[in-house]
Amino acid sequence: MNIALITLTEEGLKTARRIGTGFDPPPSTYILKKTGEGNNCSIGDKIPSHIIPFSEPLQQLVNRIFKQYDGLVFVMAMGIVVRVIAQNIRDKYTDPAVVVVDDVGRFVISVLSGHEGGANQLAHRIAAILHTDAVITTGTEAQKDIIVGIGCKKGISSGAVKQSILDALQRADLRLERVRLLSTIDIKSEEPGLVQAAEALGIPLRIVSSQEIKTCDREHSKSNFVKEKIGVWGVCEPAALLSGRKTQLLLKKQKYPGVTVAIARENFTW
Numbered sequence: 001m002n003i004a005l006i007t008l009t010e011e012g013l014k015t016a017r018r019i020g021t022g023f024d025p026p027p028s029t030y031i032l033k034k035t036g037e038g039n040n041c042s043i044g045d046k047i048p049s050h051i052i053p054f055s056e057p058l059q060q061l062v063n064r065i066f067k068q069y070d071g072l073v074f075v076m077a078m079g080i081v082v083r084v085i086a087q088n089i090r091d092k093y094t095d096p097a098v099v100v101v102d103d104v105g106r107f108v109i110s111v112l113s114g115h116e117g118g119a120n121q122l123a124h125r126i127a128a129i130l131h132t133d134a135v136i137t138t139g140t141e142a143q144k145d146i147i148v149g150i151g152c153k154k155g156i157s158s159g160a161v162k163q164s165i166l167d168a169l170q171r172a173d174l175r176l177e178r179v180r181l182l183s184t185i186d187i188k189s190e191e192p193g194l195v196q197a198a199e200a201l202g203i204p205l206r207i208v209s210s211q212e213i214k215t216c217d218r219e220h221s222k223s224n225f226v227k228e229k230i231g232v233w234g235v236c237e238p239a240a241l242l243s244g245r246k247t248q249l250l251l252k253k254q255k256y257p258g259v260t261v262a263i264a265r266e267n268f269t270w
Helices: 010-020 058-065 078-088 119-130 158-171 192-201 210-214 224-230 236-242
Strands: 003-007 028-032 051-054 071-075 097-101 107-112 133-135 146-152 179-185 205-208 248-256 259-265
Touching: 003 010, 003 058, 010 028, 010 071, 010 119, 028 058, 058 078, 071 078, 071 119, 078 097, 078 107, 097 119, 107 119, 119 133, 119 205, 146 158, 146 192, 146 236, 158 192, 158 248, 158 259, 179 192, 179 236, 192 205, 205 236, 210 236, 236 248, 236 259
Parallel strands: 003 028, 003 071, 028 051, 071 097, 107 133, 146 179, 179 205
Antiparallel strands: 097 107, 146 259, 248 259
16 A cells, blocks of 8 residues: 655654554655744754655645545644545545544544545554554444454464464354454564464454553463563463453463464453
8 A cells, every 4th residue: 555644743753653664665754844933843854765844735735645645644633634635535435545643643543435445454554553542433343343362473374373263263153254353462563474364364453562461450361381481471362352342252262383362352241
């Protein structure tokens, strides 16, 4: 996906740069370099080639590039974004994916062309990079309530991860179509086999920080081996439990060659 990151502030540029590290090649980044006493936004003397300062009004920039990219990621307030894209919106089949991120990267919101245009997937991808949550309001996504937590060894193949997930779902009598997220610990966020399996299945990968798992007070299986290796008592069960709201384990840790899988359901009725 050909995307552009657009931001207006120094703080926003820091977040845009964090997002850019998760893409290869990095996306074009547009930064509004304001001028005038007391209103100066500088990005330094050495500007990376993928960062393109602009001085024209934001509305003018958006009008110019709206159809040039598959996705536009705005690191700024939602209200600003709604106003500047409004006159360019046509339909969900031809409009680019639009995602909004706040300046410090707490929230990632799919705004336009969520399903057809790929904004939902893009929001999840950026959320994984920032180790935060994607806000998705698409109706079809709201029906999905299953989270699959995964732990794996280094160098695991995507085929092994994919087969483990499918087998665990079968054991729990669940359809793949109900799965909203795959989830794992931050130290596995770039494990090729895990990332590739998520892409092959078309399911976003949610990253949970080691600190969140360390402080998880939900009951889950504990392993001395895992504790010794990566400093937490478990991965797949707490990752599944922490990646949604009102979660309950439907399938406890299942062991496969090089992979562990647990399944949780969201919005569980207690």
